[in-house]
Amino acid sequence: MATSTEPTWPADVFREIKARDIKTVCTIPDGGLTQLLKMVEADAGMRLITLSTEEEGMGIVTGQWLGGTRSMIAMQSSGVGNCINALGYPTALRAPCLMLVTMRGQWGEFNPWQVPMGQAVRPVLEAVGVKCFPVDRAEEVGEVFAAAADIAFHGQLSAAVLVSQRIIGAKGFGQK
Amino acid sequence: MSSAPASNKIQRRPFVADLLKLRGNALVVPGLGSPTWDIFAAGDSADYLYSWGGMGLAVPTALGIALAQPNRRVLAITGDGEMMMGIGSLAVVADQAPGNLGILVLDNERFSETGRQRGLTGSRTDLCAVAKGFGIPSTMIVTEHGKVGELAKYLFESKGPAFAVAKIAITEDPWRLPEKDGATIARRFRDAIAVASLK
Numbered sequence: 001m002a003t004s005t006e007p008t009w010p011a012d013v014f015r016e017i018k019a020r021d022i023k024t025v026c027t028i029p030d031g032g033l034t035q036l037l038k039m040v041e042a043d044a045g046m047r048l049i050t051l052s053t054e055e056e057g058m059g060i061v062t063g064q065w066l067g068g069t070r071s072m073i074a075m076q077s078s079g080v081g082n083c084i085n086a087l088g089y090p091t092a093l094r095a096p097c098l099m100l101v102t103m104r105g106q107w108g109e110f111n112p113w114q115v116p117m118g119q120a121v122r123p124v125l126e127a128v129g130v131k132c133f134p135v136d137r138a139e140e141v142g143e144v145f146a147a148a149a150d151i152a153f154h155g156q157l158s159a160a161v162l163v164s165q166r167i168i169g170a171k172g173f174g175q176k
Numbered sequence: 177m178s179s180a181p182a183s184n185k186i187q188r189r190p191f192v193a194d195l196l197k198l199r200g201n202a203l204v205v206p207g208l209g210s211p212t213w214d215i216f217a218a219g220d221s222a223d224y225l226y227s228w229g230g231m232g233l234a235v236p237t238a239l240g241i242a243l244a245q246p247n248r249r250v251l252a253i254t255g256d257g258e259m260m261m262g263i264g265s266l267a268v269v270a271d272q273a274p275g276n277l278g279i280l281v282l283d284n285e286r287f288s289e290t291g292r293q294r295g296l297t298g299s300r301t302d303l304c305a306v307a308k309g310f311g312i313p314s315t316m317i318v319t320e321h322g323k324v325g326e327l328a329k330y331l332f333e334s335k336g337p338a339f340a341v342a343k344i345a346i347t348e349d350p351w352r353l354p355e356k357d358g359a360t361i362a363r364r365f366r367d368a369i370a371v372a373s374l375k
Contacts, residue, residue: 006269024243047243049272052264059233059265063205063240066225066365071240089230089237 007096009167010035012142013100017072018147022098024071026057032072032102032168046131054079070153072098077105077162080125081117087128090158097158098132098149107165108134110172118165123150125160133153136164184323184343191342192253194217195280195323198328200249201372202278203365205240206294207234207254209289210349211282215253217352222299222368226354226361232262233280239269242277242336246370249332256283256297263306269337270311278331278338279307284346292346307339317339 002165012034017025024051025040027033041048051057057073090097104111105118122132131151135144145154145161152159192214196204198359201223206212208227211234215224225241227234238252259281269277297303304315317331318340331338356362 023241049268049273052267055232056236056262056265056268059230059236059262060234060240060268063237063242065240065295066237066362067241067244067369068366069240069244086233089233092229093362094359095362117235 003096005132006035006165007138009138009141009163009174010039012151013145014039016044016142016146016149018043020070020153022070022072022149023047024059024060024069025074026051026071028054028076028079029074030102030104032163033100036100038076051107053082055083056091057099058086058097061097062090062093063097064094065090070096072100072149073083074100077118078114079100080121084124084128087125087130087158091129094156096152096156097130098152099158099160100145100163101160102163102168105164105165108170109165110170110175113151121162130158130160132157132160132162133164134162134164136166138167141167184206184284184345186319186342186344187347188214188219188284188344191280191321191324191344195326195328195331198325198332199251200332202332203237203245203249203369205252207231207252207258209255209258211255211258211264212354213349213352214282216354217229217349220354222364224354225365228257228356228358231258232265233333234258235262235265235269238277238279239265239272239274242274243272246274246276248369248372249278250274251278251280251331253280253282255288256281256285256303257287257295259303260301261282261298266307266310266312266339267304270313273337275336277336278328279340280331280358281339281341281346284344285339286346288346303341305337311339313337317338318342 105114240251
């Protein structure tokens with residue numbers, strides 16, 4: 001149950017996941033995904049697959065769809081960079097590939113090492129044919145996720161929801 | 177620089193053909209390039225997910241299918257270079273521990289498709305030791321064609337995940353190119369699974 005200090009968007013996304021019978025979430029975790037991943041892990045009807053690198057997710061979701069199960073990938077923006085060649089794989093097989101990406105290097109980023117990939121996420125995803133759904137208001141994450149999921153599964157396309165760092169909050173490591 | 181693996185005697189085409197005769201109704205996920213040509217050369221089937229790309233994704237794809245279809249055996253057949261590119265996926269396989277997944281690496285210690293440049297499995301890297309280290313409970317190494325029956329038993333009948341390496345010769349095999357359109361390959365594969373599940 002969300003408390004007053006916890007964001008409510010993870011529960012909104014989880015509700016849309018359940019409504020669409022998505023049964024598997026593949027992940028390399030991110031701080032902003034913590035609550036959602038806990039909900040997935042706690043659900044007896046769902047499977048959380050921890051990856052060693054994000055591009056494995058493109059193979060797993062493709063295999064899951066081939067076998068009749070809906071699945072998705074949840075990752076940090078830096079992970080998108082690991083996936084570019086692999087993103088051609090579900091596209092070639094016309095398999096749906098739904099991604100939930102929590103952004104870094106974008107809004108008040110403290111760590112300059114995150115900025116190059118964070119800024120490149122949308123252009124590189126679009127260059128490889130992924131439909132991007134950026135969202136920067138917490139109360140809209142659930143409905144944006146739902147829209148992306150529907151275009152992915154009904155259109156057999158790749159779609160990425162980009163959750164702004166403005167929603168997640170920048171990690172400041174206690175620095176001013 | 178390692179020399180050509182002259183000790184590797186297995187001829188890949190007849191070896192893969194004999195293995196597939198023993199697959200029962202197992203679904204087969206070949207890596208891109210030579211393993212795809214090998215299985216198509218042995219005969220076409222809707223149970224084969226031919227691949228023309230996505231290097232490193234044969235094992236993750238087979239894992240996804242195996243978890244979605246727990247009542248079907250699934251076999252990934254790939255090359256040493258493709259396996260190395262997706263090597264971390266063996267940790268994911270060990271973690272998920274699907275009892276119905278087998279993995280076979282056709283290891284000629286070369287990047288065959290691009291000109292037989294040397295790979296990483298010919299000198300010091302031991303794929304079976306790597307798989308064990310990631311937590312795959314058992315492994316098998318095959319160095320002669322006569323073991324194909326034993327290999328089939330291991331890959332198709334033992335409790336998975338199973339991981340085997342076949343040390344194969346460097347051979348000159350004619351290209352055998354299957355369907356290239358991924359949508360067609362995927363549609364046919366999904367239909368075959370759906371039809372089988374109704375029986």
